[in-house]
Amino acid sequence: MSGASAAIAADTPHGAAPAAGQSSRRARRASFAWGFGALALALLVLSPVVSLVIAAAQGSGELWPHLLAHVLPQAMRETALLLAGVGLLVVGLGAGAAWLVTAYEFPGRRWLEAGLLLPMAVPTYIVAYAYLDLMHPIGPVQTALRGVLGYARPRDLVLPDLRSLPGCILLLGFVLYPYVYLPTRALFLMQAANLVEAARMLGRSPASVFLRVALPMARPAIALGASLALMEALNDIGAAEFLGVRTLTVQVYATWVNRSDLAGAAQIALVMLVAVAALVAVERRARRGRGFAGTAQRSRAMARTPLRGWAPAGAMALGLVPVAIGFLIPASYLAQAAATRIARTGFPETILPEIGNTLLYAGLATAIAALLGVLVACAPRLVSERFGPALIRVASLGYALPGAILAIGLLGPLALADTAVSAALQATLGSAPALIGLGTGSALVIAYLIRFLAVSVGTCEAGLARVPPSLPDAARMLGRGPTATLRHVQLPLTWPAALSGALLVFVDCVKELPATLLLRPLNVETLATHLYGEAARGTYEDGTIAALLIVAVGLIPVAILLRLGAPHADGRANRRES
Amino acid sequence: MIRSETRSADATPRLELHEVSLRFGATRALDAVSLQVRAGEIIALLGDSGCGKSTLLRAIAGLERPDAGEIRLDGTVVSGGREAVPPEARGVGLMFQDYALFPHLTVAENVRFGLHGQSRAQAKDVATARLEQVGLADRAGDYPGTLSGGESQRVALARALAPGPRILLLDEPFSNLDRRTRDRVRADTLSVLRATATTTLLVTHDPEEAMMLADRIALMRIGRIVQTGSGEDLYQRPVSRFAARFFGALIEIAGHCRDGRVATPFGPIPAPGFAEGTTVLACLRPDAISLAPPGEGLPGRIVDRTFLGASAILEIAVDSLDVPVALAVPCSDTHAPGDTVHLSLSDTGSFVFDAAAD
Numbered sequence: 001m002s003g004a005s006a007a008i009a010a011d012t013p014h015g016a017a018p019a020a021g022q023s024s025r026r027a028r029r030a031s032f033a034w035g036f037g038a039l040a041l042a043l044l045v046l047s048p049v050v051s052l053v054i055a056a057a058q059g060s061g062e063l064w065p066h067l068l069a070h071v072l073p074q075a076m077r078e079t080a081l082l083l084a085g086v087g088l089l090v091v092g093l094g095a096g097a098a099w100l101v102t103a104y105e106f107p108g109r110r111w112l113e114a115g116l117l118l119p120m121a122v123p124t125y126i127v128a129y130a131y132l133d134l135m136h137p138i139g140p141v142q143t144a145l146r147g148v149l150g151y152a153r154p155r156d157l158v159l160p161d162l163r164s165l166p167g168c169i170l171l172l173g174f175v176l177y178p179y180v181y182l183p184t185r186a187l188f189l190m191q192a193a194n195l196v197e198a199a200r201m202l203g204r205s206p207a208s209v210f211l212r213v214a215l216p217m218a219r220p221a222i223a224l225g226a227s228l229a230l231m232e233a234l235n236d237i238g239a240a241e242f243l244g245v246r247t248l249t250v251q252v253y254a255t256w257v258n259r260s261d262l263a264g265a266a267q268i269a270l271v272m273l274v275a276v277a278a279l280v281a282v283e284r285r286a287r288r289g290r291g292f293a294g295t296a297q298r299s300r301a302m303a304r305t306p307l308r309g310w311a312p313a314g315a316m317a318l319g320l321v322p323v324a325i326g327f328l329i330p331a332s333y334l335a336q337a338a339a340t341r342i343a344r345t346g347f348p349e350t351i352l353p354e355i356g357n358t359l360l361y362a363g364l365a366t367a368i369a370a371l372l373g374v375l376v377a378c379a380p381r382l383v384s385e386r387f388g389p390a391l392i393r394v395a396s397l398g399y400a401l402p403g404a405i406l407a408i409g410l411l412g413p414l415a416l417a418d419t420a421v422s423a424a425l426q427a428t429l430g431s432a433p434a435l436i437g438l439g440t441g442s443a444l445v446i447a448y449l450i451r452f453l454a455v456s457v458g459t460c461e462a463g464l465a466r467v468p469p470s471l472p473d474a475a476r477m478l479g480r481g482p483t484a485t486l487r488h489v490q491l492p493l494t495w496p497a498a499l500s501g502a503l504l505v506f507v508d509c510v511k512e513l514p515a516t517l518l519l520r521p522l523n524v525e526t527l528a529t530h531l532y533g534e535a536a537r538g539t540y541e542d543g544t545i546a547a548l549l550i551v552a553v554g555l556i557p558v559a560i561l562l563r564l565g566a567p568h569a570d571g572r573a574n575r576r577e578s
Numbered sequence: 579m580i581r582s583e584t585r586s587a588d589a590t591p592r593l594e595l596h597e598v599s600l601r602f603g604a605t606r607a608l609d610a611v612s613l614q615v616r617a618g619e620i621i622a623l624l625g626d627s628g629c630g631k632s633t634l635l636r637a638i639a640g641l642e643r644p645d646a647g648e649i650r651l652d653g654t655v656v657s658g659g660r661e662a663v664p665p666e667a668r669g670v671g672l673m674f675q676d677y678a679l680f681p682h683l684t685v686a687e688n689v690r691f692g693l694h695g696q697s698r699a700q701a702k703d704v705a706t707a708r709l710e711q712v713g714l715a716d717r718a719g720d721y722p723g724t725l726s727g728g729e730s731q732r733v734a735l736a737r738a739l740a741p742g743p744r745i746l747l748l749d750e751p752f753s754n755l756d757r758r759t760r761d762r763v764r765a766d767t768l769s770v771l772r773a774t775a776t777t778t779l780l781v782t783h784d785p786e787e788a789m790m791l792a793d794r795i796a797l798m799r800i801g802r803i804v805q806t807g808s809g810e811d812l813y814q815r816p817v818s819r820f821a822a823r824f825f826g827a828l829i830e831i832a833g834h835c836r837d838g839r840v841a842t843p844f845g846p847i848p849a850p851g852f853a854e855g856t857t858v859l860a861c862l863r864p865d866a867i868s869l870a871p872p873g874e875g876l877p878g879r880i881v882d883r884t885f886l887g888a889s890a891i892l893e894i895a896v897d898s899l900d901v902p903v904a905l906a907v908p909c910s911d912t913h914a915p916g917d918t919v920h921l922s923l924s925d926t927g928s929f930v931f932d933a934a935a936d
Contacts, residue, residue: 470678473641476665477672478692479741488691492682 034383041372042394045450048401048409049273055266055412063264067255072271075251079275081165082172082240082247083230089173090229093322094180095222099210100319102188103196105304106312112319113185114562119326120178121554123511125238125528126547127175128168129535130330132242133337133544135162140333168243172233174326179232180225182561187221188214197303206305223286227279234275235402237514242535248272252404253514262411269405280400331551337544348542350530355549358526361441361516362509365448370502372449373456374491377464381472381490382482392457399454403514406447410519414443439521447515452505459504463497464490500560510553590653592617592777593638593745598647598657599801600630600637607633608644609801615745620771620778622788624824625798631781632675634798635747638779639672640665651744671743675750677734679722685709685733686718692741708736711770728759735767739774746771748780752787764790785825789813797821819931822861829862829903832933840930843876843898844923849930857933864904866927875922878903880915894919 101113119127135141142159146152161167199213200206215222240247248268256265307315341348376395380388398406418439425431467490475485491498513528520529527546534543593615600608607630615621623631636642638649640656640663648658651670656663671692679688686705693701709715712732722730731751738746751767752760768791771778782788788795789809796806805817816822819830833840835852842860844867849858869875878894881902890909893902903921913919 468676468678470674470676471680473639473665474672474674474678474680474737475691476641477639477670478737479666479669479694480691481664481666484694489680 034379034387037375038379038387038391038394041376041391044446045394045398045453047413048406048450050409051412052266052269052273052405052409055262055408056270058263063259063261064267067264067267071251071255072268075246075248075268076271078165078245079234079247079249079272082169082245083233083275085166085169086172086176086233087226087230089169090177090180091222091226093173093177094182094225094229095184095215095218097177097181097319097322098185098188098218099214100315102185103206103210103214103304104315105306106315108312108316109304112316112323115323115327116181116319117178117558117561118323118328118331118555119175120561121551121558122175122327122330123238123513123528123550123554124172124175124232124236125242125513125532125535126334126550127171127326127330128239128242129531129540129543129547130333131162131171132535133540134329134333135159163242163244165245168240168245171243172236172239174322176229176232177322177326179229180222183221183225184218187218220286223282227283227286231276231279231283231400231402234272234279235404235514237404237517238532238535248275249402249404249514252408253518256408256518262408265408269408272402272405276400276402276405331548334544334548334551337540338548341542341544348545350525351527351542351545351549354525354527354530354546357441357520357524358510358528361444361448361520361526362506365445365452365509366502366506368445369449369453369456369505370498372453373460373501373505374494374498376453376457377460378486378490381464382486392461395457396454398450399452401451403447403451403512403516404518406451407515407518410443410447410450414446441521441524443519444516444521447519448505448509448512451512451515452508455504455508456498456501459501460494460498463494463501466497467493503560504557507553507556511550589617591615591650592619592652593779594648594650594653595634595638596648596650596658598634598637598644598649600633600642600644606801608637608647610647611798611801611803612647613796613803613806615777615779617777618775619794620768620780620792622792622795623779623781623798624783624785624788624795626783629798630801631798632749635672635749635779635781638745639670639747640668641672669741669744671738671741671746673734673738673746673748673751675753677722677730677754679725679730679733679737681722683721684718685714685720685722685725688722688733689737689740691737704740705736708740709733711739711773712736712766727755728763731755731763732766735770739770739776743776745777745779748778750781750783753782767791785812797824814926816929818935819859819861822863822929822931827864827904829864829867829899829901831860831862831899833858833860835930842923842928843896844921847923847928847930852930852932859931859933861929861931862923863927865906866924867903867905867921868924869905869907870920870922872920875920877918877920880913880917880919883913883915885909892919894921896921 097116101109101116122130133139145159146156162171195213195217196209199209204212234247234249236247237249237253239245240250241253248271252265252268252272255261255268372395376391379391382388401409471489471493472485475489476482480488510526511528513532516526516529517532520526525533527550531543531546531550534540591614593613595611595613597610597612598608599606599610609630611630611634613621623634625631633642637644637657643662644657649656650658651668655661656668679685680691683691686702686709689705689708690701693704696704706715706718709718712735714729714732714736717725717729717733722733725733731754735751752764755763764787770776780788780791782791785795793808794806795809795812796803797812798804799820805812805821807815812821813825816825819828822828831842833842835849835854835856835858837854838849838852839846840849840858840860842862844862847860849860852858876896878896880892881895882893884891884893886909888909889906890911892905892907892911892913894905895902905921907913
């Protein structure tokens with residue numbers, strides 16, 4: 001019998017009392033540590049927003065009327081149009097593609113089902129970067145067109161300029177639609193069967209079934225996916241800037257970088273936060289809706305309608321359009337351009353330190369996020385059922401903050417921290433380096449951490465939730481305390497989820513552009529900032545290699561999603577995985 | 579391995595519940611439950627789903643914390659007042675309805691999980707012995723995912739018994755098995771429990787299972803224990819109509835108490851303890867009714883006959899009863915629908931309850 005049990009079994013009437021007293025003292029100490037940690041985390045996550053409010057309230061003096069008159073109205077209009085356009089496009093592409101691969105059967109359907117996820121691997125600034133070069137007047141596409149049509153000079157054939165709001169909408173839409181495709185397809189797989197078959201039996205045509213039954217039914221999933229896609233669009237800084245669209249994000253960045261006006265940038269950022277809050281509200285509502293949908297009748301995969309004649313080829317061609325525009329064309333162009341570059345001038349030397357920097361900052365942030373993610377996700381089980389979920393919500397707030405806003409918001413707190421640390425070191429050591437936070441890249445790691453902690457927490461939480469509650473209870477009944485239970489039962493069963501969460505964080509960090517641009521130490525380049533620099537200058541030297549590397553890393557989450565979605569591929573709807 | 583010592587019946591009870599209450603929001607899951615379990619006893623908590631029996635089990639295990647009342651193990655308070663000994667320190671075993679085998683550990687590792695205080699070799703010996711006891715020593719290296727339902731149940735039993743718990747709690751231990759497996763596994767489980775003299779509290783909704791396994795049955799309803807006793811006590815001397823109904827169909831006849839008796843079509847039944855004129859309900863067990871020689875009992879007409887192999891069920895309509903009487907007869911009985919038969923009532927198997935009570 002274990003020591004603790006033996007203590008109870010002892011014949012003394014109060015045999016259990018010492019053990020209980022000890023454990024409650026330990027519990028008090030533990031809950032104090034948890035409370036302290038939680039407070040620190042909340043402070044960290046909330047500090048950018050608080051500092052933005054403070055900075056904005058200080059006022060930018062004479063600049064504010066200028067911003068109000070000339071910058072904000074245009075930025076708000078362009079942002080609203082961009083979001084509206086991207087929203088329409090991702091919903092159309094995402095839901096349409098999801099319906100195509102769940103409602104119809106044709107040769108190659110499974111390949112298409114997986115391939116439709118590929119554009120997720122291409123960050124918005126890279127798709128813009130690739131197409132700008134590809135569609136350049138003396139780029140391959142226009143040159144070939146002129147050859148075919150017999151024009152001699154670039155000015156004879158004038159195509160609509162990609163560098164415009166419609167161009168930006170188009171490119172963003174074609175890389176962001178998987179956010180809608182993924183949940184919508186899962187929802188169709190989970191529950192379309194009965195309702196769709198019922199609609200067919202009532203004499204509805206396939207088109208009518210899609211518009212009147214499937215689409216309204218998928219509304220929660222579509223809303224969820226669209227709000228996530230729009231958050232990405234709002235976060236984007238590269239594509240919009242390369243394509244000459246002056247969105248709020250671009251203006252926040254420009255106001256700080258070009259005018260060094262923190263207050264002005266903060267004011268624009270606060271306007272942006274309103275848009276973010278609206279998107280978060282939509283997402284929350286959609287998640288609630290999804291929970292409801294998920295508890296409906298037992299899932300059964302829908303019988304797909306086989307296509308005959310020329311229809312299969314048509315379906316495949318239609319389905320390949322977003323894959324081609326969002327992934328195949330830009331990725332193969334980047335691969336070809338990178339190969340040419342390497343063949344001509346060899347592997348550029350600067351790229352190695354850039355890879356090193358990218359791995360260093362992303363790796364550090366990932367390690368910390370993974371650890372914190374597990375701890376935070378475990379809080380409801382270890383500490384208390386009321387405090388834990390609140391901690392999870394706080395830790396997940398950062399995901400809603402666009403990178404540029406987060407970076408601007410962090411400047412104030414980081415400067416404060418730097419001053420404090422500096423003063424402390426000065427007092428104790430007599431000398432101190434300045435700018436420990438902003439100068440060393442720890443600022444960047446902190447920003448990554450705040451922004452992507454939600455990913456790590458979310459995947460760990462989902463992994464833990466998948467462990468049936470009777471398993472930890474069983475471990476307790478077999479004499480293990482909460483910590484040992486977590487270590488021996490819940491964590492071993494959760495680590496695959498935690499690992500995939502960490503991978504996702506890593507990839508997000510590698511792809512992140514706006515915060516990296518703003519918070520990296522002087523003269524430090526990562527793959528993403530190198531690419532941005534070249535595109536901003538209009539040169540495309542080694543940028544293609546960096547872009548290709550980022551896309552390659554971006555394929556990791558696609559692979560994870562495909563593995564998670566494997567049961568779907570067999571036509572068996574698996575509710576938990578989706 | 580030192581098992582906790584089995585005390586004689588007159589010593590401190592192994593488990594003592596004193597007015598244990600627990601609310602979930604507005605629902606009163608446990609309402610002042612009191613119960614004593616002696617060492618070596620097997621007790622069944624019997625009741626419909628939602629009556630609080632599983633909650634009571636979890637409260638004893640320490641997985642739920644009661645709002646009021648006291649739980650003592652071998653005389654030591656483990657729950658009550660400000661005391662709440664955590665589940666891992668109670669020395670209580672619990673076998674879950676879904677078995678809760680750890681999918682990432684082998685069968686042997688599962689059984690050893692509760693033996694972490696012992697040396698490796700010792701733990702291995704105990705685990706092997708337990709697995710042999712349930713006949714699964716050859717599956718020690720397999721993962722739970724490869725086991726059948728019956729095998730999983732036996733592994734779960736071996737795992738729960740391995741640390742030598744002072745009391746073993748079984749939550750609907752056989753409900754996940756199909757009927758054929760269930761009968762065999764039930765018998766095997768009982769023999770292991772008896773062989774190890776394990777004090778056991780088992781939760782079930784099946785009165786037959788409770789009677790088959792338990793020395794005593796505690797019948798629960800809406801968070802309360804309504805009657806405790808042997809299977810025979812509960813079947814033959816139910817304290818309420820609910821208790822009587824739980825163990826089998828009843829023929830219910832409303833009437834009034836006259837001279838300490840109540841009139842039924844089968845003749846008067848004694849109704850001791852009721853005031854003159856009280857509206858009462860006479861409840862008869864169908865098995866207290868038998869075929870009587872012609873002319874002696876209550877006449878009735880057979881309306882249906884269902885053949886069940888070794889026996890047959892006759893449905894007999896009686897003029898003064900709303901519902902036909904279902905009577906089991908040997909299969910050799912040749913009565914057919916349309917025949918008239920006579921029914922008589924034996925001395926036991928009829929109860930009288932206040933019609934106003936449940």
